Amino acid sequence: MTKLLGKVKSRIRRKKNIEQKNRIKRYKSNLISMIKIFDDPILLEECYNIEKKEILDSVTQDSLKLMGKVLAATKTGVGLSAPQIGLTKRIFALRPDPEINDISFFINPEIIECSEEKQNGIEGCLSYPEIFVSVERYKDIKIEYFDKEGNKKIKKFEGKESIIIQHELEHFLFGPCFVGEAWKKGKFITEKKINRKGKKEKEWDSRKFRKK
Ligand SMILES: [Zn+2]
Numbered sequence: 001m002t003k004l005l006g007k008v009k010s011r012i013r014r015k016k017n018i019e020q021k022n023r024i025k026r027y028k029s030n031l032i033s034m035i036k037i038f039d040d041p042i043l044l045e046e047c048y049n050i051e052k053k054e055i056l057d058s059v060t061q062d063s064l065k066l067m068g069k070v071l072a073a074t075k076t077g078v079g080l081s082a083p084q085i086g087l088t089k090r091i092f093a094l095r096p097d098p099e100i101n102d103i104s105f106f107i108n109p110e111i112i113e114c115s116e117e118k119q120n121g122i123e124g125c126l127s128y129p130e131i132f133v134s135v136e137r138y139k140d141i142k143i144e145y146f147d148k149e150g151n152k153k154i155k156k157f158e159g160k161e162s163i164i165i166q167h168e169l170e171h172f173l174f175g176p177c178f179v180g181e182a183w184k185k186g187k188f189i190t191e192k193k194i195n196r197k198g199k200k201e202k203e204w205d206s207r208k209f210r211k212k
Contacts, residue, residue, distance in 0.1 A: 031073035034066075034085045037127050043180065047081075047088045047172040049108045055150040060091075060107075064148050067093045068103045077126050079164040081171035084127050092168035096161050106145040109169060112154070113142035121163050122189070125179035127171075132189040133182040137166045 036042050054060055063082060071080040071093045081092040095103045117139040124132045140158045143165060147153055157165055170177040182188040 028073040031070045034070055035074075035080075035126050036084055036086055037129065038180075038183070040127075042083055042086050042088065043127055043171070044175055045083060045088050046174050047083055047090045049090050050146075052146065052150060055107055055146055055148070060089075061148070063087055063089065063091065064093070064105050067091065067105070071095055071103055072101055074098075074126060076124075078160075079168045080126060081168045083171050090172050092165075092171070094161065094164060094168070096164065105148045106143070106165070106168075107148070109143050109145035109165070111138075111141050111166075111169065112144050113156075114138035115140040119159075119163070121160075123163065123167055123179055125167070125177055127177075128179045128183045130190055131179055131183050133179050133187070134189070135163075135167075135178045137163050141165060 050060055067080055067082065067085060067087075070085055071077050072095070074080075076098055078096055078098065079092060079094050082089040090108050092106050092109065093103050094106065095101060115138050118136050119139045120134060120136050122132050123135045124130075139162065140156060141162050142154065142156045144152070144154050167177060167179075175181070176184065179188070
């Protein structure tokens with residue numbers, strides 16, 4: 001009897017676990033669906049600085065929380081800018097390592113110094129899924145920004161973080177980021193191509209690629 005009860009209980013537990021897993025999956029995909037993609041006009045709008053006194057406002061703080069949740073819901077996203085979820089503000093979230101999921105926020109970021117040395121990397125963008133492009137960037141940058149508590153910071157970034165920051169800053173200007181530009185021109189690399197030939201592949205022309 002107890003054995004049978006135990007079996008029933010573990011079956012119920014398994015069922016509940018599956019239900020909850022699916023609920024979390026739906027919750028994550030709802031968050032991801034907030035990301036504006038491809039030719040959404042908001043991606044082409046200019047973004048504005050936030051006044052220092054507004055940083056601790058609930059509107060700004062809620063925007064940060066939402067951006068953090070959306071970025072965390074993605075599997076591989078390393079950065080998300082506010083316009084990507086329809087907010088035309090100069091804010092971006094950075095998550096250099098999706099496995100660690102440590103997200104930091106940058107408000108009104110401005111590059112104040114950059115190295116002469118450049119680096120080349122393959123970039124993707126959450127707003128242009130499955131499209132990759134080789135982009136040349138400054139190797140090191142120094143930026144000035146406010147953190148989420150409203151403290152002014154000046155910090156130097158290099159390598160991967162420097163690339164992500166330069167990419168996110170592009171989202172604040174008129175026009176698409178480099179990845180969006182490449183998508184418009186039909187000159188990009190697809191994920192399949194990267195997996196097959198490694199990340200050294202040069203840009204290639206694929207006008208046949210369909211919009212999602
Ligand atoms: Zn992007």
